[in-house]
Amino acid sequence: MKSSASKKLNIPDFRFTPTIDKVGVEERVARIQSRSIKKESKVEGMKMALNMIDLTTLEGKDTPGKVKQLCYKAQHLHDHYPDLPTVAAVCVYPSMVKTAKKALGNSGIKVASVSTAFPSGQAPRNIKLDDTKFAVDQGADEIDMVISRGEFLAGNYDFVFDEIAAIKEACGQARLKVILETGELVTLDNVRRASEIAMYAGADFIKTSTGKIQPAATMQVTYTMLMAIKDYYDKTGIMVGMKPAGGISKSKLALHNLIMVKETVGDDWLDNEWFRFGASSLANDILMQLVKQQTGAYQSGDYFSID
Amino acid sequence: MAKNKQQKAKASKKKTWDLSPAPESTSHVQLKKKYELYIDGKWVKPTSGKYFPSINPGNEEKIADVAHADAKDVDKAVKAARKAYDNVWSKMSGKERGKYLFRIARMIQERAREFAVIESMDGGKPIRESRDVDVPLAANHFFYYAGWADKLEFAFPNRKVEALGVAGQIIPWNFPLLMAAWKIAPALATGNTIVIKPAETTSLTALKLAELIHEAGVPPGVVNVVTGFGDTGAEIVNHPDVNKVAFTGSTNVGKLIQNAIAGTKKKSTLELGGKSANIIFEDAPIDQAVEGIVNGIFFNQGHVCCAGSRLFVQEGVADQVIKKLKNRLDHLYIGDPLDKNTDVGAINSKEQLDTIRKYIEIGKNEGNDIYESSCNMPSKGYFCKPTLVLNVAQSSKLVQEEIFGPVLTVQTFRTVDEVIQKANNTPYGLAAGVWTDKGSKIFNLTGKLRAGVIWANTYNRFDPVSPFGGYKESGFGREGGLHGLEAYVKLA
Amino acid sequence: MExxxxxxxYKIYIGGKFPRTxxxxxxxxxxASGEALANICLSSRKDLRNAVVAARSAFGGWAERAAFNRSQIVYRIAEMLEGRRAQFLEELMKQGSTKQQAEKEINLSIDRIVYYAGWCDKYQQIFSTVNPVSSSHFNFSAMEPTGVVGVIAPEEGSLIGLVxxxxxxxxxxxxVVCxxxxxxxxxxITFAEVLQTSDVPGGVVNILTGNEKELLEHFGSHMDINALCYAGASEDHLTQLNKLSxxxxxxIRNFEANCMDxxxxxxxxxxxxxxxxxTWHPIENIGGSTSTY
Known part of the structure; x- marks a missing residue:
């Protein structure tokens, strides 16, 4: 559907995407990080953040057992705390999709699968398409693809665009998140350009990183991508979601991300339909902060299950 | 597409996530009920026995009473400064003078939070600014000039450097502590003694600074603080034993001062008004430029002499920039200056609020398209919504005159030459902003804009090492950096 | 027959031309011996007005010249002056200098012009600074000319005072409007002829002759003069200029130095x-120690 929409769009020349002044972005982000989020707004924000997490395990040593545990945790974040939301999704490799899907049943929690020769993306297109189709066939609700960073850096923007469009088609009903791997793109100008390529090619979400490369989801990068989303929305009327992933492990940083969403793309994006955190340890930090708010006592990790 | 619209509609229905109040604590602030004059190292009652209230513009409540100095008090202060100059300060080595300044810098840092809170209570500026900008910059200013005190011969090659004597200094209400630092630090570093008058609406941090200077052990009479209104300032300007007049404030008063000291040997520096252009080209980093526009005009409620109050946008991006700007305006928090999330605080005084409103009224009568931020407004205190005046003519009063509030005029342009002409078409020449991705264009503009400070791809940045001051009717002399020393020395 | x-x-010098007032x-x-020197133009406020117009229109081009080029042009003034020694000698002596005094004044004037020719592309390096601000910006302070400057020349020193x-x-x-x-x-006026033949663009220097008291008010109040150099002798005039300015x-600069010194x-x-x-500009420091990206 998005691809049919994109055919009607005027595809811009990606060589001439807007430039970004990095120092200005740093100043803006510093302003956002000086926001003070207290009391009710803090609790509300943290619950919202929990509900936006893509609880993730992407390791070579993952087993069905480990994934089942993660899926249980996704539904029972901390049973001692009443009325907690669940996370948004569980994010796994294609081989684990079936296991996850079964473990999550009708909890409403989505299964996201990485694909396209994640994390490097160094594979021929047919393999990437097969990888994607496999994940979708296994029941994945969402696909997290990686772009071909080498082709992007070599200036082959059409290649990158076509590949995303092809994967989008292979996704069928699954929503497509496009990982830019910003740590390898290096400049914010590149981040902006890659964001536009992904959105015009049909991305439902744009996502910062695989989590395998540092730096990952810095505030500067997420800000740059949010502003690209905002401009795209203003031009086309199409909402695209945002997923910072990698490096967000503290609730304070998560809250600053949410403030940033509020002050850039606006309140409409403050929903797990449009904003996600790709994270593995963020949930527990938020839980500890929530219990601290409730009891007044600073918390220990020993009282919160690790997965 | 249809699905997206549906999702959008659904998303719009959810309630918004709002920030809870986050007020800075005032419990550690020490304020007296009544402030006397600081003359010759002592707190003395005003001869007239008169006091005036200092009002918190954020809630219209009185904070303290402040002494109103008259001619006799000013005379006492100048005599004390002269005595301190002759007997102590002019005889002290630069190295020792510098140590006092270093000490003051350190003590401001130690008490930074207290200064920030008082600054926001007394002047209405957001605590985020007084905490992150005013107070640290004030401390840094003392620290910077402290280091110059024993190195002056390196600042003026081939010249012998001498102090002027007694400096009379009059400062405005928009950056009360910072302006005191800008005036006091270079004057003391170069070996002058001081009689300084803060603005009547914002005397408190200058008085707190006097307490601190006293505590730092600065010899009596080296720094004297006299509080009061314009009449007090006039007494300083006209006092025959003042060698130097340093003034920051309106161009009108600056001209009166210049006239008053004509025919005397008094040296002067004037840092006056402005109507600075902020110029956005099509190839600018647009989102950062929008932030620069916001920072340029809404920083400190627009009470900034170098505020980027005239926006020029190249036609090709005008709609986009204005749309983004409106969106940004709607996300500004206006309200309690002490709330850590406040972006735009209170207008400094009722009088100033009336002035700003008068200009907005003129703008409306001229038939301009006026856009006001949709932000919530507090019910008490002096507040003004961030305001855009769109499609305004170069000849409009709002483009020609300094408003000194959160009001931005927006004009479009087509060519480089056109915008340079319009930007320079003002009696002022304090600052300008240029936003473009092209280096050669930046240097073309920075060369041709007749202004003392040019911010290229940034705006409203300040630093103790960076000279600040204007061309034309924005005044003369520089404050900050090596060039700031020149105002307080005679060269032989 | 002799x-x-x-x-x-003797006419005046405005915009590179020699009109009468x-x-x-x-x-x-x-x-000193009561002998009339010549009929000299008694310039009016309208001459001043015309001179300021000429100076203003010459300003942009002169200010934007390469400093090295200004340096060469100023040096050229010295060359031209050297070639006209005899004429200046005669005029100075006619105005009351001894031959020795006149020669000294001419030599000093030529040398002083050469001195400033050398400064044209150097003073910027003495007075400009690069300022190490704390934030991620490059910041520098450079010199720029103030604009149109009015000069009330010294009463003494017919040539050296001007120079x-x-x-x-x-x-x-x-x-300059002088x-x-x-x-x-x-x-x-002879000096103006030197200027005119030495590559100094018309309007860069404009020279009027006349009565200080009469023109003072207009120098002081003219809104398109940016600065004044007062080298006259009257404290009252200086005060008046300060008020009008x-x-x-x-x-306002009071030039008090002894020109022969x-x-x-x-x-x-x-x-x-x-x-x-x-001027400020951001510095992007990818991978720098403070970078978080």
Missing amino acids: RLGILKT ESGRYYSPKN STIIPIIAGGNT LASEKLPLCA TGNLKR ESSQSPYFIQDYQEVKT
């Missing part, structure tokens, strides 16, 4: 007519 000499008509008035200054006041001002890229010494005006906040030449006289312009 040949009848051709007398020089629009007022048609003249005066006849006399030397000492005008040359540092134009060396710094300003343009009122020459009222009692010793002869060299002023508040109209547009002219920078070495102390009356220095780059600080160039700096007196310079504005400090400070």
Whole structure:
């Protein structure tokens, strides 16, 4: 559907995407990080953040057992705390999709699968398409693809665009998140350009990183991508979601991300339909902060299950 | 597409996530009920026995009473400064003078939070600014000039450097502590003694600074603080034993001062008004430029002499920039200056609020398209919504005159030459902003804009090492950096 | 039969041309022995107005010249002056100098012009700074000329007075409207002829002759003059200029130095007519120690 929409769009020349002044972005982000989020707004924000997490395990040593545990945790974040939301999704490799899907049943929690020769993306297109189709066939609700960073850096923007469009088609009903791997793109100008390529090619979400490369989801990068989303929305009327992933492990940083969403793309994006955190340890930090708010006592990790 | 619209509609229905109040604590602030004059190292009652209230513009409540100095008090202060100059300060080595300044810098840092809170209570500026900008910059200013005190011969090659004597200094209400630092630090570093008058609406941090200077052990009479209104300032300007007049404030008063000291040997520096252009080209980093526009005009409620109050946008991006700007305006928090999330605080005084409103009224009568931020407004205190005046003519009063509030005029342009002409078409020449991705264009503009400070791809940045001051009717002399020393020395 | 000499008509110098005063008035200054020097133009406020227009229109081009080029042009003034020694010698002596005094004044004037020719592309390096700000910005302060500068030349020193006041001002890229010494005006117009033949663009220097008291008010109140150099002798006139100058906040400099003394030449006289312009630009420091990206 998005691809049919994109055919009607005027595809811009990606060589001439807007430039970004990095120092200005740093100043803006510093302003956002000086926001003070207290009391009710803090609790509300943290619950919202929990509900936006893509609880993730992407390791070579993952087993069905480990994934089942993660899926249980996704539904029972901390049973001692009443009325907690669940996370948004569980994010796994294609081989684990079936296991996850079964473990999550009708909890409403989505299964996201990485694909396209994640994390490097160094594979021929047919393999990437097969990888994607496999994940979708296994029941994945969402696909997290990686772009071909080498082709992007070599200036082959059409290649990158076509590949995303092809994967989008292979996704069928699954929503497509496009990982830019910003740590390898290096400049914010590149981040902006890659964001536009992904959105015009049909991305439902744009996502910062695989989590395998540092730096990952810095505030500067997420800000740059949010502003690209905002401009795209203003031009086309199409909402695209945002997923910072990698490096967000503290609730304070998560809250600053949410403030940033509020002050850039606006309140409409403050929903797990449009904003996600790709994270593995963020949930527990938020839980500890929530219990601290409730009891007044600073918390220990020993009282919160690790997965 | 249809699905997206549906999702959008659904998303719009959810309630918004709002920030809870986050007020800075005032419990550690020490304020007296009544402030006397600081003359010759002592707190003395005003001869007239008169006091005036200092009002918190954020809630219209009185904070303290402040002494109103008259001619006799000013005379006492100048005599004390002269005595301190002759007997102590002019005889002290630069190295020792510098140590006092270093000490003051350190003590401001130690008490930074207290200064920030008082600054926001007394002047209405957001605590985020007084905490992150005013107070640290004030401390840094003392620290910077402290280091110059024993190195002056390196600042003026081939010249012998001498102090002027007694400096009379009059400062405005928009950056009360910072302006005191800008005036006091270079004057003391170069070996002058001081009689300084803060603005009547914002005397408190200058008085707190006097307490601190006293505590730092600065010899009596080296720094004297006299509080009061314009009449007090006039007494300083006209006092025959003042060698130097340093003034920051309106161009009108600056001209009166210049006239008053004509025919005397008094040296002067004037840092006056402005109507600075902020110029956005099509190839600018647009989102950062929008932030620069916001920072340029809404920083400190627009009470900034170098505020980027005239926006020029190249036609090709005008709609986009204005749309983004409106969106940004709607996300500004206006309200309690002490709330850590406040972006735009209170207008400094009722009088100033009336002035700003008068200009907005003129703008409306001229038939301009006026856009006001949709932000919530507090019910008490002096507040003004961030305001855009769109499609305004170069000849409009709002483009020609300094408003000194959160009001931005927006004009479009087509060519480089056109915008340079319009930007320079003002009696002022304090600052300008240029936003473009092209280096050669930046240097073309920075060369041709007749202004003392040019911010290229940034705006409203300040630093103790960076000279600040204007061309034309924005005044003369520089404050900050090596060039700031020149105002307080005679060269032989 | 003895040949009848051709007398020089002393006109004024505006925009590179030599008009007569629009007022048609003249005066006849006399030397110490009571001998009339010449009929000299008694310039009016309208001449001043015209001169300021010429100076303003010459300003942009002169200020934007390469400093090296200004340096060469100023040097060229010295070359031309050297070639006209005899004429200046005659005029100075006619105005009351001894031959020795006149020669000294001419030599000093030529040397002073050469001195400032050398400064044209150097004072910037003395007075400009790169300022190490704490934030991620490059920040520098450079000198820029103030604009149109009015000069009331010293009463004494028909030639050296003009050179000492005008040359540092134009060396710094300003343009000048000068009122020459009222009692010793002869060299002023001859000096203007030197300027006109030495590649100095028309309008960069404009020279009027006339009465200080009459023109003072208009120098002081003219809204398109940015700075004034007062080298006259009257404290009252200086005070009056200071008061009038508040109209547009002219920078007023009182030139008190003795022109025959070495102390009356220095780059600080160039700096007196310079504005400090400070420019900021962000520095992107990818991978720098403070970078979080």
